[in-house]
Amino acid sequence: MLKMVMLLSQVTFVIMVSLVLWSGGRARRGGRRGHHYSSRSRYRPGSFGVWHPSGQCDVSQQSYEVYDHTFVFIMDGKHTGEELDPVRFLNHHRCAGRLTNESIIEEGKKAVQFFEEGYGLDLSNVTDSDFINGQVPVEGGRLIFKPFIVDLSDNYRLISETDRYSGKLHKDVPVSDAGWMLSVEEPLDVNGTLFTGRLGLPDTFIFYADYIFQAHFRKTIIHYESRYPSVDIGGRFQFFEAALFSDEYGEGYTTSIFEVEPVTRNKQGREVLTFPKRKTN
Numbered sequence: 001m002l003k004m005v006m007l008l009s010q011v012t013f014v015i016m017v018s019l020v021l022w023s024g025g026r027a028r029r030g031g032r033r034g035h036h037y038s039s040r041s042r043y044r045p046g047s048f049g050v051w052h053p054s055g056q057c058d059v060s061q062q063s064y065e066v067y068d069h070t071f072v073f074i075m076d077g078k079h080t081g082e083e084l085d086p087v088r089f090l091n092h093h094r095c096a097g098r099l100t101n102e103s104i105i106e107e108g109k110k111a112v113q114f115f116e117e118g119y120g121l122d123l124s125n126v127t128d129s130d131f132i133n134g135q136v137p138v139e140g141g142r143l144i145f146k147p148f149i150v151d152l153s154d155n156y157r158l159i160s161e162t163d164r165y166s167g168k169l170h171k172d173v174p175v176s177d178a179g180w181m182l183s184v185e186e187p188l189d190v191n192g193t194l195f196t197g198r199l200g201l202p203d204t205f206i207f208y209a210d211y212i213f214q215a216h217f218r219k220t221i222i223h224y225e226s227r228y229p230s231v232d233i234g235g236r237f238q239f240f241e242a243a244l245f246s247d248e249y250g251e252g253y254t255t256s257i258f259e260v261e262p263v264t265r266n267k268q269g270r271e272v273l274t275f276p277k278r279k280t281n
């Protein structure tokens with residue numbers, strides 16, 4: 001009996017202490033200036049959404065169609081400007097299934113056709129050997145056509161991807177980025193099927209290239225084409241966008257911002273690739 005009474009009083013003591021601590025906590029929270037919430041206000045509509053009894057908050061009250069697939073790339077290395085490494089360039093194309101120089105040249109000719117039609121340019125001065133090793137002045141030297149591969153020092157890599165149902169994180173999956181590009185040396189006005197306007201200075205580029213990466217033993221090749229020239233903003237940022245083409249994911253779109261710190265040449269890039277749901281007929 002005595003034991004029973006002691007146990008009961010211990011239980012009562014614990015309950016009382018809990019009550020005191022709880023109400024004290026409430027008083028402190030309620031008393032903070034500028035904050036008008038108490039534990040009860042979680043059940044009331046908030047000014048920017050609906051509060052659910054569970055404490056979760058649906059701020060958008062809107063549903064979005066999910067992408068079939070997305071990828072996020074980052075860059076956080078140094079910009080050396082070294083983007084003509086023939087050994088890595090040939091290896092990139094081998095990974096893309098272009099096993100001979102002839103098949104690389106064939107792909108390069110598609111790049112020329114894309115630049116000519118999409119941007120209304122004359123690239124007739126580009127010859128077969130230029131597709132692997134060249135740096136060709138075109139349009140009377142106002143543009144330079146060249147093969148490129150993004151330098152390893154850029155630390156270009158895939159960090160995450162999503163499908164319709166879930167997401168995956170990646171740890172440092174290198175992205176190989178190579179193909180052909182035009183860089184603007186002198187401003188010129190163009191009129192093409194994709195772009196009509198001025199290709200200005202400084203640092204305006206147009207790309208026709210592929211991303212290749214291998215995550216979890218699966219190789220992914222995504223072709224991309226600039227639908228709009230990549231342009232400099234303020235001598236420090238580069239805005240890039242492109243249409244994406246993939247056998248696996250269909251057609252998509254990518255945009256990115258790259259920052260190159262002018263003195264250190266440290267490079268920061270964030271890029272998101274999105275593939276909408278494929279239309280079914």
Ligand SMILES: *[C@@H]1O[C@H](CO)[C@@H](O)[C@H](O)[C@H]1NC(C)=O
Nearest residue numbers: 086090100101102129132133
């Ligand atoms: C392909 O082109 C590269 C670079 O110009 C050259 O070094 C290599 O010998 C060529 N390969 C063949 C099989 O012609």
Ligand SMILES: *[C@@H]1O[C@H](CO)[C@@H](O)[C@H](O)[C@H]1NC(C)=O
Nearest residue numbers: 122124125137138139140141
């Ligand atoms: C092609 O190259 C020649 C010789 O270098 C040059 O005179 C001519 O302007 C170039 N044509 C174009 C369209 O750039």
Ligand SMILES: *[C@@H]1O[C@H](CO)[C@@H](O)[C@H](O)[C@H]1NC(C)=O
Nearest residue numbers: 120189190191192193196197
């Ligand atoms: C571009 O070319 C198209 C087709 O030739 C023409 O209709 C249009 O006026 C041109 N635009 C400019 C800005 O020159």
